[in-house]
Amino acid sequence: MDKIKTLKTSELPLNSSKVVNLGDKPIALFNYEGEYYALDDICSHAEASLSEGDVYDCKVECPLHGAEFDLKTGDAVTLPATKPVMKYKVNVEDDYIFLEMTQDA
Ligand code: FES
Numbered sequence: 001m002d003k004i005k006t007l008k009t010s011e012l013p014l015n016s017s018k019v020v021n022l023g024d025k026p027i028a029l030f031n032y033e034g035e036y037y038a039l040d041d042i043c044s045h046a047e048a049s050l051s052e053g054d055v056y057d058c059k060v061e062c063p064l065h066g067a068e069f070d071l072k073t074g075d076a077v078t079l080p081a082t083k084p085v086m087k088y089k090v091n092v093e094d095d096y097i098f099l100e101m102t103q104d105a
Contacts, residue, residue: 001100001102003091003099003100004098004099004101005096006098008096008097009031009036009095009097012031014031014033015031015032015033015055017029017050017053018051019041019051022099022101026040026042026051027041027088028049028050028051028060029051029097030051030055030060030071032055036092036097037087038090039071039074039085040074040087042085043062043064043067043069043085044076044081044082044083044085045062045064045065045076045081048063049063050062050063050069050085058072059071059077062081065080065081066080069081073087088100
């Protein structure tokens, strides 16, 4: 399990989102109601950036066709997406947001 340091918490204010690139993999970080979440940024339906979507009820709405993904699980909860996006475990230490990446992530 690798721990990867990303943004300072002050760089991701309450109810905002941002993309961080891990190598060539874009990951969307969310601060929703003071909790941090991380999902693959690219929608499982097509090439849209989930970090640009609206967030409500702990879900992000894809800005392209409106599929919603659960921030806690990455599950696609509404069409047209049917496949989940990868979700990552997030920890905060010393005011930095860390992602926990498993070997296959
Ligand atoms: S690209 Fe996200 S729902 Fe189509």
